[in-house]
Structures are given as C-alpha cells and as structure tokens.
Amino acid sequence: MSGQTAPAAPEAAVTVDVPAKINPHLGVGDARADGYHALATVYQAVSVYDTVTAERRSEPGVELTIIGEGADTLPTGESNLAHKAAQLVALYGEIETGVRLRLHKRIPVAGGLAGGSADAAAALVACARLWEIEIGDAELHRLAAGLGSDVPFCLKGGVAVGAGRGEELTRVDARGSWHWVVATTDTQIPTPECYEEVDRLRAEGIGRFSDDVEPIVKAFESGVGADDLARLLVNDMEAAAVSLRPQLASLMHGGLEEGALAAHVSGSGPTVLFLVEGSKHASALARRLRMRGGARSVHLAHGPVAGPLE
C-alpha cells in the first residue's frame, strides 16, 4: 500500500559514543552547607571517547561488562555510574525487562576527565533510546544531576559554563578548535582529598576563588588562538593537586620545556593537559613526552566536540 509505512521495530541494541571533559577554567569557592563546593567553571568536551552499547535482555536487571581502560579494576555492579544510570531510566520508564550494557573505556580512569560521568550520560541516552522512553530535557537534566555534578555537561558536550556545583549549565557558542596533549600519571588523587587540600591551603591564605569566567568565555566565543588561550587557563585545584602529588610539577615543567604553550592540571588531577598550536605540534609534543618518561599514557585530543545528545 502506498503512503503507509509499518511502525519501526524497536532497536535490539543502541550504541552511544561519549567524550571526556576538561575544565579550561575551574574556579572553586567555599564548601556549601550541603558539603559541595561552589564552582565557577567552563567545560570543554574533548575527543577521547568511551562507548556504551545497551542491548535488550529478557530477564530484569542490569548486566554490565567492561573492556579497555581500567576494565580489571572498575566495579561492574551497582556502584558503577553507568549501571546506576540504566537503573534510573528503567525506574523512570517503569521498564520490567532488563538491559545488557557493554562499556568500552578509553577515557583514563580517575584522571579528572569525568570518565565515569561520561559513561553515566551515555547510559542514560542509550537506555532511553533502547526502551523508547521520551524524557524531556528538564527531566533528563534532573536525572543526570542526581548521578553527579559533571553528568549534565557530559550529556551536552561542546563548551559550557557550569555554576552551582557544576550542574547549572549555560552553553557557550565557541568558534574554533583547540588541541591538547593529555598525559596521565601513575598516581591517584581522590577528588574529595583534593577539595580538602584546597580548603586547607585557603585556611593558610593560599589561593582564592576565581569566579570570573568572562575572559575565557569571550575568548572561546571569538575563537582566539591557542597562544592567547594559554594565558587564560585557570584551575583553582592545581596548587592542591601539586601539593598532594609534587611529581605533577616535574611533568608540567617537562611539557613546557618541550614546547607546550601551557600546562594545566585536569580537574582535580592527576592528569596534566598541555595546550598546543595544532595537530602537528600535538604529535611532536606527545612523542617527546613519551621519550622523556614520567607519564603513564599520552593521548592527543581536540575540542570542543559534540556530546551524545547533539
């Protein structure tokens, strides 16, 4: 019959790629009454991706398998953020069947790149599509923010200002693309420990809340060159991260000696980001960093890139 199409069969599997995030500006204020610190941050999604595949499963519940970065150490049960996200969507949509999640991790684990939050965002999107549940923007944002402060940004990608504890987002219309070399280290800095160190240093009069994001927002909107962006990078957690893990300082100096335009601790660390001129400069710096040693792994990335909703 002409003019009529059969309704599309529900998909048996949905695959979603989700990028890591960096914070070119991370201003950290005082701890609030709820224990979270007030943030004034600018996020950028960068081209290091995890992939989440959601498949139908007739038995109820979530089954999660992980391959890639950290597969041997990450939890696959309810404490995994992707698992939690799938459960939330099932609850929201009153779904009685289950889901099999396959997670391919490439985002370095516990590196201040929000890998867990990215996986949660991808699982929200993948499960909602798999089960054909319409979740409005506001509701999706609420579910995401309940999973973690970085999860709402991980849904969106691009560039955005984050206020509150990072979850109150305002999109930034960035013009341009910036290149980074991402150097991970063997050490770990649990995020709460880094916030405690920020508080301790502040009590000694070291550091202050960099709450003005306007200069870097304007720079992204006008598409500044990497040279100019280098002077605008801010991380109020950097002194705390270096104080807890002094070896970060030598990695940062090493990258600068090898020609990086700027060295910037990613979030609460311990990953270090080096801003470079472009992709050729990135490859050359990555090669030199690998030869010098001191980094566990070195990745190339550029941003901004789109998130799983865009």
Ligand code: ATP
């Ligand atoms: P944050 O800054 O949000 O603390 P991060 O970017 O430094 O995080 P993640 O890779 O998100 O680092 O991991 C932080 C911790 O979260 C890990 O040590 C791990 O135990 C837990 N976690 C739970 N789910 C995941 C996941 N899907 N991927 C990575 N880590 C996860």
